[in-house]
Amino acid sequence: YRLIIYFRGKLGRYPPWPGKIVSPPKDLKKPRGKKCFFVKFFGTEDHAWIKVEQLKPYHPHKEEMIKINKGKRFQQAVDAVEEYLKKAKGKDQVRIFTDLKSPFSLQPASSMEPITKRLKIIEEDTGSTSIQAADSTAINGSITPTDKRIGFLGLGLMGSGVVSNLLKMGHVVTVWNRTAEKCDLFIQEGARLGRTPAEVVSMCDITFSCVSDPKAARDLVLGPSGVLQGIRPGKCYVEMSTVDPETITELAQVITSRGGRFLEAPVSGSQQLSNDGMLVIVAAGDRSVYEDCSSCFQAMGKTSFFIGEAGNAARMMLILNMVQGSFMATIAEGLTLAQATGQSQQTFLDILCQGQMASTFVDQKCQNILQGNFKPDYYLKHIQKDLRLAISMGDSVNHPTPMAAAANEVYKRAKALDQSDNDMSAVYRAYIH
Numbered sequence: 540y541r542l543i544i545y546f547r548g549k550l551g552r553y554p555p556w557p558g559k560i561v562s563p564p565k566d567l568k569k570p571r572g573k574k575c576f577f578v579k580f581f582g583t584e585d586h587a588w589i590k591v592e593q594l595k596p597y598h599p600h601k602e603e604m605i606k607i608n609k610g611k612r613f614q615q616a617v618d619a620v621e622e623y624l625k626k627a628k629g630k631d632q633v634r635i636f637t638d639l640k641s642p643f644s645l646q647p648a649s650s651m652e653p654i655t656k657r658l659k660i661i662e663e664d665t666g667s668t669s670i671q672a673a674d675s676t677a678i679n680g681s682i683t684p685t686d687k688r689i690g691f692l693g694l695g696l697m698g699s700g701v702v703s704n705l706l707k708m709g710h711v712v713t714v715w716n717r718t719a720e721k722c723d724l725f726i727q728e729g730a731r732l733g734r735t736p737a738e739v740v741s742m743c744d745i746t747f748s749c750v751s752d753p754k755a756a757r758d759l760v761l762g763p764s765g766v767l768q769g770i771r772p773g774k775c776y777v778e779m780s781t782v783d784p785e786t787i788t789e790l791a792q793v794i795t796s797r798g799g800r801f802l803e804a805p806v807s808g809s810q811q812l813s814n815d816g817m818l819v820i821v822a823a824g825d826r827s828v829y830e831d832c833s834s835c836f837q838a839m840g841k842t843s844f845f846i847g848e849a850g851n852a853a854r855m856m857l858i859l860n861m862v863q864g865s866f867m868a869t870i871a872e873g874l875t876l877a878q879a880t881g882q883s884q885q886t887f888l889d890i891l892c893q894g895q896m897a898s899t900f901v902d903q904k905c906q907n908i909l910q911g912n913f914k915p916d917y918y919l920k921h922i923q924k925d926l927r928l929a930i931s932m933g934d935s936v937n938h939p940t941p942m943a944a945a946a947n948e949v950y951k952r953a954k955a956l957d958q959s960d961n962d963m964s965a966v967y968r969a970y971i972h
Contacts, residue, residue: 555604557581557620582616684709685834690743692736692759694721698749700813701839706730708838715739740769749779752924753786760790772798775828781805783928784850791849802828803849805856809916817841823852861929861943864922868946868966875970884909904964913961920959923950
């Protein structure tokens with residue numbers, strides 16, 4: 540059987556633990572409705588079915604997990620992993636594959652078979668379509684990259700992970716960033732350098748952009764040496780930034796007026812999910828461009844949805860981020876109220892993570908807050924921008940958004956406290972200052 544070394548994700552309040560994926564006993568049925576693997580844990584006789592999203596590759600997360608777990612049994616488990624790897628390396632023609640997209644996989648070369656992500660198209664009642672990998676993106680697999688030349692503009696928190704995964708999966712990528720130094724790492728990984736947005740578009744068949752806000756998105760297209768100057772008939776432009784639908788409509792019109800093809804494809808996720816190739820892509824616009832981007836979307840995300848005409852994806856993403864931003868503010872409010880009333884914040888989190896609201900998002904954000912770690916995974920200033928745009932969208936259709944409006948004020952307070960460039964979880968500080 541195929542062996543893959545993982546760190547177990549946190550299961551409720553149980554600590555992460557190293558394990559290996561093995562073939563389950565023939566009489567043991569896989570749980571229904573869950574994408575999971577049968578894992579045998581090192582340093583113990585325990586085994587379990589573990590959900591895909593709770594698994595992480597061993598080596599990239601090894602040091603992080605050792606810092607979290609100080610116990611003797613855990614160290615013995617890590618020692619057992621290292622011993623296992625030494626023995627595996629000693630075998631004939633064993634290969635080890637490592638990258639941010641895939642966990643470690645050890646297989647004798649003679650038994651290796653290509654593992655290809657198969658596309659599964661799901662038509663929903665709404666008429667939207669989801670392109671998903673039939674094999675989870677967590678599985679060590681291969682993607683047949685498009686032969687089209689790919690351009691990418693914007694190497695921020697999200698864009699950097701996307702480009703890294705495009706390159707890892709064999710795409711030919713040309714990059715540009717306003718701060719040119721950010722391109723250096725990707726040039727070392729095999730990317731080509733474009734001197735201006737216009738040059739990137741002129742060199743490539745499909746150009747993606749991922750920038751901070753509507754103004755940046757417009758400037759990139761309409762500004763000096765901008766995207767529009769490189770657009771020719773048949774060139775594809777994919778806007779991945781989270782902006783308002785009016786900006787999308789404007790950009791779609793100017794791109795198509797030059798004979799270009801336009802798709803919006805904002806993403807739901809974080810820097811970590813971007814690095815792991817586990818984003819959710821929500822696309823709208825030219826359906827043929829969406830299909831041309833299929834290998835790119837497989838490389839950068841776990842699933843993608845096509846939801847109709849341009850502007851729909853912007854609307855959907857603003858709603859999603861409005862909910863997420865409001866939820867984060869509520870969690871911060873709960874943590875600070877617990878503290879103010881003499882309750883243990885850790886106990887609050889422990890109880891929360893055993894109930895119906897348990898999620899990786901809640902656990903990670905709360906743990907970071909309690910540790911005072913506000914390193915950005917999704918900038919606070921960006922979630923506040925998304926809330927502001929969502930409220931404006933509600934106003935445009937005369938729909939009340941009082942919860943989002945209240946959350947927006949808290950984020951504005953956090954920005955006034957110089958938290959803009961911290962993670963969204965730094966909204967917590969708005970309640971303690």
